Amino acid sequence: MTDGAMQIEVGTGEDARTIAVRHRAAGTRQRPGLVWLGGYRSDxxxxxxxxxxxxxxxxxxxxxxFDYSGHGESGGDFMRGTISRWLEESLAVFDRFTEGPQILVGSSMGGWIAIRMLQELRKAGRAERILGLLLLAPAPDFTSDLHEPLLTDAQRKDIEEKGFYEEETPYGPDPNIFTRDLFEDGRKNRVMTGIIETGCPVHILQGMDDPDVPYSHALRLVEHLPADDVVLTLIRDGDHRLSRPQDIDILLNTVAQMTRPPTE
Structure with a gap:
């Protein structure tokens, strides 16, 4: 655990894992807080x-x-990771470290988890805790909609026989690993199956040069959000990471708009 990170235990018994969290307390001004939800294998x-x-x-x-289990500074076995498992950790961190209205900022897979968090909070009668969603190259339902249709025969065989398959990635030296459990659990957490009721503004930032999550996926997501205040910003030369200085500027300008008091 790196200096400065706090930790909480999520789960019990053999299912327990240590989650690393970095929390910045609010200042004196009454503004909504920000909760960062990272992508698959990011930290x-x-x-x-x-x-x-x-x-x-x-x-x-x-x-x-914070880092999901099996990611970054957190403990836990990455191979056991599923959307449900990482959702449980996200809600635990939310409950332990945040208070008052929050904006969920979800990147890639984090966009999926942000939507699932909102659904669970609404189900629990706590919808007022979420003031908005800011989704960056969101990848809801990526296992069933983006990965499964493109699986090769060899990858399907690996899933059947080994329980996982590996895939080279341009984002690091180690291959991505996708497990059978991740795919099976992903089907249980699908969100683009009907109307997604958020009850809050949704801002989506999406690169049009994204090789991992095509911008058509963001357009599909918008179709499932017809009842809410939704803004989709397409960045023509943006890739999946959206980490260039100009992308960060768009991100922070959007945060400024979403956190600005109504009187300003």
């Missing part, structure tokens, strides 16, 4: 998460970021 030390935290510090905003 809270990434450019977007760090810049979001820096912005929060400069603007008296609370900011909470």
């Amino acid at each position: 809270m030390a990434g450019t977007k998460a760090v810049e979001l935290d820096r912005y929060a510090g400069e603007n008296d905003l609370a900011c909470t970021r």
